[in-house]
Each structure stands twice: as C-alpha cells, then as structure tokens.
Amino acid sequence: MSSETDQQIRLTSFSHGGGCGCKIAPGVLAEILKKSSGFPVPAALMVGIETSDDAAVYKLNDEQALIATTDFFMPIVDDPYDFGRIAATNAISDVYAMGGTPIMALALVGMPINKLPLDVIGKIIQGGEAICAEAGIPIAGGHTIDSVEPIYGLVVMGLIHPSRVKRNDAAKPGDKLILGKALGVGILSAALKKEALDEAGYACMIDSTTRLNKPGQTLSSLNAVHAMTDVTGFGLLGHLLEVCRGSGLAAKLSMADIPLLKGVQQLAHDGYVTGASARNWAAYGSEVQLHRDISAAQHALLTDPQTSGGLLVACDPTAVDAVLTIFREAGFLDAAVIGDIVTGEPVIEVNP
Template identity: 50%
Template sequence: MNAEPVRLTSLAHGGGCGCKLDPAILRSLLARQPASGAFDRLLVGNETADDAAVWALDDGTCLIATTDFFTPMVDDPYDFGRIAATNAISDVYAMGGRPLLALAILGVPVGKLPPEIVARILDGGASLCAEAGIPIAGGHSIDTPEPIYGLAVIGTCRREQVRRNSDARAGDRLILTKPVGVGVYSAAIKRSGLGEDGYAEFVATTTLLNRVGADLAADADIHAMTDVTGFGIIGHGLELARGAGLRVVIEAGVVPLLTQAETLARDGFVTGASHRNWSAFGGDVSLPEGFPDWRRHLLTDPQTSGGLLIACAERSAAAIRDRIRTVGYPAAAIVGRVEAGPAGLRVEAPTDRAPSATA
C-alpha cells in the first residue's frame, strides 16, 4: 500500500507571510537595534520599514539586498517554491530595482519530508528565478522542525530611481497593483475549503512578479513604493504614513479583491495573523462607524507575494494605473490618497456613488 502523500501545510504552524512575527513585537525588537546611519553609503537601512537595504556604489549605481523566507501555505511543493521565490524577489522591485541573483534559504524537517519533495520545492524556486532572468547562485540549508524556503536576493538600480516607502507626499494618490485576499484563501486551503478555480487564482496572483516596479521607478511622478505582504494593506499603508509623517486614507470600496475573498471572509476563513495585525495597528487606524468585521479582516489580511502599493502624483494617477494594467496587472486600482496631518491611517467606507475618473 502506498503511503499517504505528505501535506506540507500539516508540518507548519502558519504559512507564507502570515507566519511573520507579531508586528508589535517586531517593532520593539527593531527599536533595540543600533542605528545604521554611521555608514555614508548605506542609503536605506533599518531606520524605516523599507523592503530592502540599499548601498551606493561609486558610479551612481546602487546595490539592493534583501532576504525573505517562510513556511508552506500550499501542499504542492513546486508551487510553494515558486510562491516563496516570487515573494522574495518582490522586495527588489519594490525599491525600484532589478534583481541580479539569488541565494536559496532552505530548512527541512529531516525524516519527515522525502528528498523528492524537497527537490520539487527547489525546482519551483529555480523556475521562478529563471522567469525573472536571474540565477540561484548558491544558498544554505539546515534541519528545521518545519519546512522553510526562501531567497536572499541582490539587485541594482540607479541612485535617482531608489523608491522608499517613506517618501509619499501630501496630495498623492495610492495605487495597488494586485487584489487582496491571499490570507483568507490560504486559510481555506489549510481547511480544504478552496476549490480548483480558487486555488488556480491563488497561485496565479502569488506567482506574478512585481517587475513593473523597476519600470515605474524611472517616473518622477512615482514618489514611494512598498509591497503589501504579511501586515496587510492597513499595516503597510500605516508604515508608509509613519515614514512620511502623513495620513494615509484607504477607500475600502475600491480595494481590489480576489473573486472569492469576500465570501470566504464572511464565512470565517480568517488567519490568526489578521487578528494580530489589527491588535498591533488598530490604535493608529480610524474606521468608519459600523464598518463590518469581514471588511476589516480583509484590510489586515496577510498577503503572501502581494502587490505594490504606490504613492504617485494625483495628476498622473489614472495614466499610471492604466499603464500598470496594460503590462499585466489587470486588477490594479487607485485605492486611496495621502493627506497632510498626523501620521496615521483612516479607512473610508464604501459608498453607492459611481467611482471617480481616477478610481
């Protein structure tokens, strides 16, 4: 009799970017770390919640360095490898750069995972890196209680094209390039509550490279970028607000959602990370009266390999959104704005009015 196939998700307590540390704990840990400002060439370090470090070279080129890894959110090892690789490379795109090479990070519960499954994880990561046009040039592996996979990624950009998450300006509009709902889909996968169509949609969005970020960085009307991952659109929007010392407004009714996200959220497919995110960020977030829990859960939903959140000049917002849609991100939408005021985030309730020309 053949043994039952190993379910990767059964070996992990959480999955994808939902297994990030509680954001409140992370902030307290980072606050204890020494400031990195003593290095003149370090343009982006740990002083803000940016997606990657940036180091200036002699010729106006900058080196971008990042690392990202997590436990499985799907049972297919090849898909797990592809999703983890896409997510790690995204940090380079979010800074306005192009990736050059990657190093693999692998943790395997020895004795629980057959070698052929581990090989499929690595194959998935390699295939996605090939799609991004970069090699996996090495890596490191250890014996761990849970499966872990990800990448350290090196990229480059011109100094004038570095895009931080802290440079938004009052009056900017906010564009999100991918739909929200990856976390609730992941919760449904773990409880066998997502059908084939939903799974295909889940894999398609989490393996869509955010390569548009490298092209957008050449546009002077793009002021700030970040990718929306484990802290949800509220958490990463709040990081953008804190970095700029401004108020971010999210228009809940126009945030793009995966097709089954509302139904799943209403049915209780919510991750523990969504609750942790709200506990950590809710004190700095203003919600409209009577705002339903399912909508709040989607705004704090942890996104694994989510889209880019872009702050851009209002005059160019509609054209930039249309350009993003044209190059392969059909769900891209203008989801909010940046206002003068104390750093924080306000959510606007959906209305019945027709969307504006820039929505």
Template identity: 60%
Template sequence: MNEHPRLTSLAHGGGCGCKLAPSVLRELLAGQPVAQAFPQLLVGTETADDAAVWQVDAQTCVIATTDFFMPMVDDPRDFGRIAATNAISDIYAMGGRPIMALAILGMPIDKLAPEQIRQILEGGREICAEAGIPVAGGHSIDAPEPIYGLAVIGLCHPSELRRNADARPGDALILTKGLGIGIYSAAIKKGALDAEGLAEMVASATRLNRIGTDLAKRDDVHAITDVTGFGILGHGLEVARGAGLRLRLRLNDLPLLSRAAELAEAGFATGASTRNWAAYGAEVTLPEGLPIWKRALLTDPQTSGGLLIACAAPAAGQLLDELRAAGFPLATIIGSAEAGPPGIVVE
C-alpha cells in the same frame, strides 16, 4: 496512493502570515544601533523599507533583501514559486533590478521525500529564471518545519531608488494586486478552497512585481512598497509613518480576489490577521460599525502581494492603464495621501 504528507500539515503557519506581529518586530528592533552611522547605507532599518540599500558610487546602488517562510500550499513546486516571487518582490519594490539569488532551505528530512524538496527548489529556480537571475548558491539545514526562501541582490541608480518614506501630500495611492491571499490560505488549511480558487491564488502570488523597476524611472512615482504579511493597513502605515502623512483608503475600491469577501464573511482568517489589528489598530480609523469580517480584509496577510504605489495625482489614471496593460488587471486607485498626523483613515 500518495504517502507524502501535506506540506501545510507540517507547519504551524504559512506564507507571510508567519511574520512576527508588527508590534513585536518594532519592540525587537527598538534597541538596535543606528545603522545610518554608515553614510553609504542609504536605507537600513529606520524606515521599515523592503530592503537595505548601499550606494557603491555615483551611478550604482546595491539592494539586498532576504525573505523565507513556511508553506501556504501543498504543491511543492508552487510553494517554491510563491516563496521566490515574494522574495524577489522586495528588490522591485525599491525600484531595483534583481541580479542573483541565494536559496534558504530548512526541511524536516525525516518527513519529506527528497523529490518533494527538489520540487520546491525547482519552483524557486523557475521563478528566478523568469526574473532573469541565477540561484547562485545558498544554505540548508535540517529543520522541524519546512522553510524556503531567497536572499536576493539587486542594483539601481541612486535617482531610481524608491523608499516607502517618500510619499507626498496629494499623492494618489494605487494597489496592483487583489487582497485575500491569507483568507484563501486559511480556507486551504480547512479544505474549503476549490481548485479554481487555488489556481487564482497561485497565479496572483507567482506574478512577478517586475513593473517596479520601470515605475522607479518615473519622476511622478514617489514611493513604492509591497503589501505582504502586515496587510494593506500595516504596510500603508509604514508609508504613513515614514513620510509623516495620513493616508485615506476607500474601502469599496480595494481590489479583492474573487472569493475573498465571501470567505471572510464565512469566518476564514489567519491568526496573523488578528495579531496585525492588535498591533496597529490604534493608528487606524475605520467606518463606524464596520463588520469584523470586513476588517479582516484590511489586516489580511498577503503572501507575494501587490505593490502599493504613491504617485502624483494627475498621473494616476495613465499609470493605472499602463499597470493593467502590463498584466495587473486588478490594479486600482484606492485612496490618497494628505498632510496630517501619521495614520490611516478608511472611508
């Protein structure tokens, strides 16, 4: 008999659903000093990008990020793998190449066995090895809830830096992974997701977004961000605000995990989904009469989600074929960017 507690039972939230609501985060950051007083800081807090970027010289930028959260699955190794994949994604979303990571670990050592904690760390190291980087150190504390993640350092050439603020009018929008991770995690909490569904979720959340490094070498790819805790609407809005554009998304074209719609209609959703809508719903126009469960698909927090790519429209078809061939079978053109007040229109 397994005497170890379920990881998800020790946390009040899980995955990127633990993130502060977008409105709360914006309020907290509103009074911070302007980081752009440092001319070598190419990307700081001003554009809600995925990582900070410091230009070292004419050939090299350093990309730095950190990401950690509480468990959304009960298997310790899978928790470590998902958290590491999610953290490394920020480097890929900026167009960079990761070079090393530091572990961030907070564990209730009176509730978890050492072997469980070791499995979490091993899962993280496994993904880092897949990305070709070492876990070069880290920091740990005794914490009331299990927390794991990474600080990750990467590099890129200044010309290959991709910010979410650089989308252009007329760009096509591509999403590389299916939505529904938060809905699946809510079903896990209530014992309503079967083994097949769990395997699908873990496979998606542990698929590295390394394609971002290659995308950034293309002149026809203008902006990249990864879709995580704020959902497709929240991260789409970060692109819209940063670039000063309006995004149009086609609801029926959004890629979904196989049971996402079914579970959403049955009422499975995270608290973060509701907080997300409350934070940014005023900037979104939805189809009249859209059911609440369909809205939940749009606000669903993604843990280690896909890349949202803004590219020149003529290149979108070929790029889509390349993404699918590279291991992203659900990659889909989901809409476009256009001139207009920053916001999102869902059609």
C-alpha cells in the same frame, strides 16, 4: 502535475503558520528592534532599517546602487512546486518594490529531512528556480539545514541607479494611492488549510502569489512616483502605515475601491481568517479609523497578511493614468486607485 507522493503529503501540516502570515507580529517586532543596539551607518547606505523599508540599498558609485533583501517562510500550500514558486516570487518582490532590477539570488533551505521525501524537497527548489528564471536571474548558491519545519526562501540582490530608488517614506500630500494586486491571499490560505478552498479559488491564489511585481522596475523611472512598497505580512493597513509614519502624513482609503480576489469577502464572512490578521490589528489598530459601516469581513481583509502581495504606489495625481497603464500592460488588471495621502498625523481613515 503533482505526483501521488506529493498529494499524500500535506506540506502545510508541518508548519504552525504559512507564507507571510509567519511574520513576527508588528508590535512584537517593534519591541525587539527597539532593544537593538545602534551602530555607525556608512554614508553609502542609502536605505537601512530606519523606516522598515523593503530592502537595504547601498550606493556603489554615481551610477549604481546595490539592493539586498531576504525573505523565507513555511509552506502556504501543499504542492511543493507551487510552494517554491510562491516563496521565490515573494522574495524577489522586495527588489521590485525599491524600483530595482534583480541580478542574483541565493537559496535558503531548511527541511525536515527524515520526514519529507527528497523528491518533494527537490520540487520546492525547482519551483524557486522556475521563478528566478522568469525574473532572469540565477540562483548562484545558498545554504541548507535540517529543520523541524519546512522553510524556503531567497536572498536576492539587485541594481538600480541611485536617483531612481523608491523608498516607502517619500509620499507627498495629495498623492493618489494605487494598489497593484487584489487582497485576500491570507483568507484563501486559511480556507485551504481547512480544506474549504475549491479549485477555482486555489488557481486564483496561485495566479496572484506567483505574479512577479516587475512593474516596479518601470515605475522607478517616473519622477511623479514618490513612494513605493509591497503589501505582505502586515496587511494593507500595516504597510500603508509604514508609508504614513515615514512620510509624516495621513491616508484616506475607500473600501469600495480596494480590489479583492474573487470570493474572499464571503470566505472572510464565513470565518476563514488567519491568526496573523488579529495580531496585525492588535499592533496598529489604534492608528486606524474605521467607518462604522465597514463590516467584520472587510476589516479582516484590510489586515489580511498578503503573501507575495502587490505593489502599493503613492504618486502625483497627474501620473495616475501612466501608473495604471504600466500595471495593466504587465497583466495586473486588478490595479486600482484606492485612496489618497493627506496632511495630518500618521493615521489611516477607512471609508465605505
């Protein structure tokens, strides 16, 4: 339970953006990276920045590859313990998205020391520790700074057999697309910030954002799973486009099949949409074909930034039942087939 001090302090009031909605817009990020200088890439670096994948992967030997990633952001909720849990779940997800097993984390902590009570900061860190314990890994160190806005996240390292790495650029024509979590976290966060989210909506949001994407570990053992990523700040369309571009293929989605968190479609219709949603669309809307019957609310959900979102899997049709079983046995009851990978230029077609 939150203390009286926690309830008096609104963590979200300290930040200009929350969760994965803090990400630099895709178009701006692409421009920044385009100007980055090249550097020699060692042969052991199996995955780098070339396809905007979820984590770097470095081959150690014939049996082991190291997965390394980092993620951090400003508060998406006001409860400090929940903020820590969400940030840690989100950071660890990138290791699962590569198919790996996390082994260790380092904490990244930036806090306005003169504005936040030390017990509030302590609860943020405790929340992160609780999720790391659930993942079975230690927080073995980290770094702290005094910052203007509260920032928390992790550097996470994991291991995987080199042959089991699941990249985001290996989808094949005819693959089915499966989404592990329902969409709408950004919509819920927008409603929360405007004090329009009820207790049920908040509980739904916390349940989704603190659910570790552990099925990724098991999915990596399936040869019929060709590509995998997780859906975070660029929304479903943005991260699917990364799969399409890397694979040199197109995708078709069925809006009716995409799982949505309870109540988010109405909230989106009522205007509770993040600014990141519009920035996402501005960056990649030219690569998406929306059917005329897709509503404005549905449009917003497709670009909605997902903090600690679900895994997106491209697999052979023969593996669909196995993939859905892995998700559902792990408690991901919303997991669903949402579309197909098809031949063509990297464009996404969204039908009702």
